Amino acid sequence: MFRKLLLGLGVCVLSFNLALAAEVKGKVKSVDADKNTITLTVDDKDQTIDVDKDAKIYSVGRKKKGQPAPEITLSGLRAVLANVNVTVTTEKKGDKDVATTIKVETARKKKKTT
Secondary structure, X not given: OHHHHHHHHHHHHXXXXXXXXXXXXXXXXXXXXXXXXXXEEEOOEEEEEXXXXXXXXXXXXXXXXXXXXXXXXXXXXXXXXXXXXEEEEEEEEOOEEEEEEEEEOOOOOOOOOO
């Protein structure tokens, strides 16, 4: 009985944390590494998001046949350039949305057709 109650409580806590997280996809307009903020253009509107000092900032490399694509950790917020597409995961901290992960989308090379 106690085990079921503990398991149920764990599921509720995990679900609650997932409900607080949100994803924002957009194009980087600017980055202010000194203030730890990133400004995105989402649906033709600018949105400034505070970035957590421990945020995970990464890109996805090329995947090899039969293996998942590797995550490439970037060297901080300064590595995020303007005019690139990103997916930002935010969490509510106090009364603000704070970025906890930033995934930088890499440009895909088009195959040359002859």
